[in-house]
Amino acid sequence: MNVLSLCDEKSAIVPQNATVEDAVKVMNACHVGAVVVADDNGRLAGIFTERDVLVKFALSGRTAKEILVRDLMTTPAHTASDQISPGEALSVMIERHFRHLPIVDAAGRVLGILSIRDLLQWRADDLSHELNSLEQYYSNDSLGG
Amino acid sequence: MNVLSLCDEKSAIVPQNATVEDAVKVMNACHVGAVVVADDNGRLAGIFTERDVLVKFALSGRTAKEILVRDLMTTPAHTASDQISPGEALSVMIERHFRHLPIVDAAGRVLGILSIRDLLQWRADDLSHELNSLEQYYSNDSLGG
Numbered sequence: 001m002n003v004l005s006l007c008d009e010k011s012a013i014v015p016q017n018a019t020v021e022d023a024v025k026v027m028n029a030c031h032v033g034a035v036v037v038a039d040d041n042g043r044l045a046g047i048f049t050e051r052d053v054l055v056k057f058a059l060s061g062r063t064a065k066e067i068l069v070r071d072l073m074t075t076p077a078h079t080a081s082d083q084i085s086p087g088e089a090l091s092v093m094i095e096r097h098f099r100h101l102p103i104v105d106a107a108g109r110v111l112g113i114l115s116i117r118d119l120l121q122w123r124a125d126d127l128s129h130e131l132n133s134l135e136q137y138y139s140n141d142s143l144g145g
Numbered sequence: 146m147n148v149l150s151l152c153d154e155k156s157a158i159v160p161q162n163a164t165v166e167d168a169v170k171v172m173n174a175c176h177v178g179a180v181v182v183a184d185d186n187g188r189l190a191g192i193f194t195e196r197d198v199l200v201k202f203a204l205s206g207r208t209a210k211e212i213l214v215r216d217l218m219t220t221p222a223h224t225a226s227d228q229i230s231p232g233e234a235l236s237v238m239i240e241r242h243f244r245h246l247p248i249v250d251a252a253g254r255v256l257g258i259l260s261i262r263d264l265l266q267w268r269a270d271d272l273s274h275e276l277n278s279l280e281q282y283y284s285n286d287s288l289g290g
Contacts, residue, residue: 053199054178138283
């Protein structure tokens with residue numbers, strides 16, 4: 001399975017000169033917890049997440065219109081290619097405490113954004129399916145033997 | 146397994162007269178994404194999450210000191226007793242799109258807060274363990290037979 005099929009339905013991307021207000025509006029409209037910040041060539045410049053809103057913005061005493069997202073984004077952001085397996089992506093995210101992982105092409109352009117919630121749900125569904133198959137297999141085997 | 150063992154390590158609780166600033170400080174200090182808002186008797190009055198910060202606070206144009214958490218919290222909050230199983234709690238949260246579920250006693254006092262991330266991780270670990278045991282069992286069986 002390609003990780004792109006597990007990415008957020010819409011990739012939330014904002015330009016570097018976006019304000020925090022712009023970024024939050026995109027997050028809310030896409031129902032996601034992170035936006036990628038792209039440079040003028042569409043390459044990833046950083047990532048800005050709901051965690052940044054909580055930790056860096058909410059207590060700043062300033063309004064969302066007044067702050068540029070590039071001043072609060074995490075950069076450089078950890079990324080992966082679309083060759084990473086869902087299991088590898090999950091390991092990276094658990095180990096490094098990432099909730100979001102942008103998937104980029106060789107030129108650094110954003111292909112999608114993985115969220116740990118979707119990956120964990122995939123993992124639980126996948127294991128559950130595997131367990132059912134195995135139980136089914138041995139139960140048929142018992143009947144047959 | 147009792148769900149309380151899967152709850153956030155520290156229950157983040159603030160009083161109803163707390164400001165959004167107070168609530169965000171508690172979330173950041175406890176490294177959690179939700180606080181329970183309690184009345185003067187310690188009973189749950191509502192829940193305030195990082196999602197509320199994003200959707201209700203960030204675009205308000207006001208600062209976190211200026212707004213009381215009770216004006217933005219979700220109330221009544223969906224809760225569960227500590228008799229709910231982790232699997233049941235996970236089903237409820239997936240079905241209703243909750244990221245957090247407060248566990249309360251019969252008097253409505255907060256015993257802990259479940260997060261869907263921790264529950265999904267528990268579920269994946271649990272299934273993985275079950276799968277290993279089953280494979281081990283049948284592999285021993287094959288050797289024995």
